[in-house]
Amino acid sequence: MTERPSDPDLDPSSARDDELAALLRAAWSPGDLDGARNRKLIELALEDPLAPPTAEEIVESERLRRALDGEIDHPDLALARALRAAVHPADPPAGRVLSAPPAAAAPGANVVPFQRDRAPRARRVYAAVGAVAGLAALAASVLLFVVPAEKRSAPSATLASSPDLPELSVARSTQELFTEKFETGETSARVDRIAEVRARELRSNRYALWGVR
Amino acid sequence: MTGRATHATARRARAVAALLVLLSSLGACSKGESPAPAASACPELPGAPVVDPALLAFLSRARAAHHMADRHEEAAELPAAIAALGKLLAGPTPGGDAPLPEVREVLADTHARLADLESQLGQYEAAERHVTLGLKGATEPSYFQGHLFEVRGLLEERRAKFLRERGRPEDADRASRAAIAAFEQAMQIQARVIERTLGRDAQ
Numbered sequence: 001m002t003e004r005p006s007d008p009d010l011d012p013s014s015a016r017d018d019e020l021a022a023l024l025r026a027a028w029s030p031g032d033l034d035g036a037r038n039r040k041l042i043e044l045a046l047e048d049p050l051a052p053p054t055a056e057e058i059v060e061s062e063r064l065r066r067a068l069d070g071e072i073d074h075p076d077l078a079l080a081r082a083l084r085a086a087v088h089p090a091d092p093p094a095g096r097v098l099s100a101p102p103a104a105a106a107p108g109a110n111v112v113p114f115q116r117d118r119a120p121r122a123r124r125v126y127a128a129v130g131a132v133a134g135l136a137a138l139a140a141s142v143l144l145f146v147v148p149a150e151k152r153s154a155p156s157a158t159l160a161s162s163p164d165l166p167e168l169s170v171a172r173s174t175q176e177l178f179t180e181k182f183e184t185g186e187t188s189a190r191v192d193r194i195a196e197v198r199a200r201e202l203r204s205n206r207y208a209l210w211g212v213r
Numbered sequence: 214m215t216g217r218a219t220h221a222t223a224r225r226a227r228a229v230a231a232l233l234v235l236l237s238s239l240g241a242c243s244k245g246e247s248p249a250p251a252a253s254a255c256p257e258l259p260g261a262p263v264v265d266p267a268l269l270a271f272l273s274r275a276r277a278a279h280h281m282a283d284r285h286e287e288a289a290e291l292p293a294a295i296a297a298l299g300k301l302l303a304g305p306t307p308g309g310d311a312p313l314p315e316v317r318e319v320l321a322d323t324h325a326r327l328a329d330l331e332s333q334l335g336q337y338e339a340a341e342r343h344v345t346l347g348l349k350g351a352t353e354p355s356y357f358q359g360h361l362f363e364v365r366g367l368l369e370e371r372r373a374k375f376l377r378e379r380g381r382p383e384d385a386d387r388a389s390r391a392a393i394a395a396f397e398q399a400m401q402i403q404a405r406v407i408e409r410t411l412g413r414d415a416q
Contacts (some may be wrong), residue, residue: 175357
């Protein structure tokens, strides 16, 4: 009989493999969603993002404001500060910069003197991201202004009529999707059909614009 | 590099990136120099709008609202079903004041369903308002238009039954006649749609 390997990474019956197998099964053949959870997801999806804040939201926002002012603690305080620092990075306060090497260094140790002017790593990363974004925007501008228009596809139906551009599906009546008069109680099925057909057409339009056929 | 210099560099990079993105989007909307993006993004461009993500977002929203209403109807919670569909009517629509054909038709079908639900609750005036609003979006002979007249017939039937049970026979007869007229109109519309479909198939 083969001995079970002692290394957990090699053990086919390990809990991690079971978990992975469960995830793969769920991805391949997802089961039904719990009814209550499904209703909650739908309600969240239909929630109006422009609706006035609820009383709970007002209370929480006031708590976060007080936390940012240093009056109280808040579980999201660190995240809020990090986001604020990302948008408005500030110079380090005076007194936090060391002017001398640490006194506890051992004799002969390879001590690197602390550099007074070293910028925080986060700020260097932020500057790099900004530079990359700028380059990406420059590349997009070059594509739009330099590359000839007829070599790129356009989603407008008037341009789609040009022989050089792909034919795209346009918004139109859905009457052609139905061959019989409507029955009361089947509205959902009709809306489902309209949404499915138009979703296929949107994908088709995208592929056409990308030149993938 | 000092902290202040790094901060200034990051600010300059941000400003340049924002300026370039602005120039890109201005160029994308110009008529002569570059191809136009979706007409829904640059509505000043001529031509029929294409099927785009905004339309799909509306249809997805409509789908969710109607399925929510299904669940509420199954639980015999008709007011909740009406509220779910009402959110769809009150929400944004692609095309704004000139909605796309798909949007008009889905909204017309939604009004028809709301009319049916309201009449089940005895709210006949509200039901009739929904039929009227739905017909504003279904102006051409179609199954959508025919269905709205059918629903009008149904609500008048229910109204007639309600009035007869309350000892108002003349009002009940009037509602019955209105129901018959609505059903006849629905049949005429359906017949025209069938003839048009058969004529198209024969070509």
